[in-house]
Structure formats: structure tokens, C-alpha cells
Amino acid sequence: MSESIATVDLSPFFGEGDEDDKKKAKEVISQACSQYGFFQIQNHGVPPELLSRALELSKTFFGFSDDVKLKSSPGSAAPLHTGYSKRPEHSPDKSEYMLMFPPESGFNVYPENPHExxxxxxxxxxxxxxxxxxxxxxxxECLGLPPNFLKxxxxxxSSDFMAAYHYFPATNGLREH
Structure with missing residues (x-):
């Protein structure tokens, strides 16, 4: 029997519900963590328009020539290289990415275009x-830890990071079947 992934509605934590709704969300998270180790979220408070715009700008950036993208190549002072990078040709992972650390870190290398x-x-x-x-x-709270323990x-x-990835079409392996 297959089960669906636990889905947690976080809208009560963004002013769209009451304490009972928050309690229900916490119960789902607690059960999902103890039973499966993971869960998915919805109504997470990140504006959908912002995510759409980020995807749109990422597609634009990754559509530029390698010469243009390489102008945003790594800053070496960061714990990982920030900015644009591409996996080696021999790598089975055919991707390129734009890596960034917290905006205030001073490590990030950004492209000039797209402008925003x-x-x-x-x-x-x-x-x-x-x-x-x-x-x-x-x-x-679900783990019953002292307040702010995990925080x-x-x-x-400062080591938190985010990456925008572009995966190239697969060229190895069998054709569609």
C-alpha cells in the first residue's frame, strides 16, 4: 500500500489561521518526522510571483552564452565557490548553476544581466x-526541546547557501522507451 507524503499547511503561521490550525500543522509535522523523516509544505509564505520571477530570470541567465555566464564565475573567498559554475564535461551530472550565500556575506558574485x-x-x-x-x-517544539535550542x-x-540549477538534456543511456 502506498502512502502519500505528509503535507503541512503553514498558512496559520502567516496570520491565516488560529491557534488550533497551528496545533494541527505541528501535529502533522511531528508525526511525519517521527514516522517518515520528512514532509512537504504548502502555503509557505514565499510569494508565488517571486518564485516565478526567479525561475524566469534563471532561464534567461542560463540561456546566455558561456562567455557571458563565466563573467559571474566564482568568488574564491567563500566556503564554496559562489557565482556561476558548470560541471566538468566528463561528469555524469550535466548541469550548471549559480551559487550564493547569505546576501550580507559579501561572498556572492552576481551577473550583470538579467538586471534584476x-x-x-x-x-x-x-x-x-x-x-x-x-x-x-x-x-x-515538536521534539520537546528547550525553547530556541535548535536556533x-x-x-x-553564514554557511547557508542556495543554488539555481540548469540541467542539460541527457545524452547518455538509452533513448526514450
Whole structure:
């Protein structure tokens, strides 16, 4: 028998519900974490228009020539290389990506074009970091840990990162079947 992935509605944490709705969401998270180890979320508070714009700008950026994209190539001071990078030709993972750390880190290398890419990526990063903090606090409570235990444990968020990926069409293996 297959079961569906637990889905948690986070809208009560964004002013769209009452304490009972928050309690229900926490119960779903608690059960999902103890039974499966994961869950999916909906109504996460990240504006859909922002996510759509980020995808649109990512497609535009990855559509540029390699010469243009390479102008955003890695900054070496970061824990991982930030900016644009492409997997080696021999790699089975045929992808290219734009990697960034928290906007305030000073490590990020952004492309000049599309013009609003930097602003949108930083906005997405901030929203996702806030969402991560919310989920962390909910899980903290579900585990019965002292208040802010996970927040204090994970206090250094400077190594958090986000990447926009573009995967090339598969060229190895069997054709469609």
C-alpha cells in the first residue's frame, strides 16, 4: 500500500489561521518526522510571483552564452565557490548553476544581466531563510526541546547557501522507451 507524503499547511503561521490550525500543522509535522523523516509544505509564505520571477530570470541567465555566464564565475573567498559554475564535461551530472550565500556575506558574485537577477535571488534567499527558521522553531517544539535550542545550536547561518540549477538534456543511456 502506498502512502502519500505528509503535507503541512503553514498558512496559520502567516496570520491565516488560529491557534488550533497551528496545533494541527505541528501535529502533522511531528508525526511525519517521527514516522517518515520528512514532509512537504504548502502555503509557505514565499510569494508565488517571486518564485516565478526567479525561475524566469534563471532561464534567461542560463540561456546566455558561456562567455557571458563565466563573467559571474566564482568568488574564491567563500566556503564554496559562489557565482556561476558548470560541471566538468566528463561528469555524469550535466548541469550548471549559480551559487550564493547569505546576501550580507559579501561572498556572492552576481551577473550583470538579467538586471534584476541579484535583487530577486537575494529576496528569494531571505524568504527561504526565514521559512527555514520558522520550520526549525516548529520542529524544536515538536521534539520537546528547550525553547530556541535548535536556533542557538544553528546560530551561525553564514554557511547557508542556495543554488539555481540548469540541467542539460541527457545524452547518455538509452533513448526514450
Amino acid at each position: 537577477f541579484k535583487e530577486v535571488l537575494e529576496d528569494v534567499f531571505t524568504h527561504l531563510a526565514n521559512l527555514g527558521s520558522l520550520i526549525e522553531s516548529i520542529i524544536n 542557538e545550536y544553528n546560530h551561525d547561518r
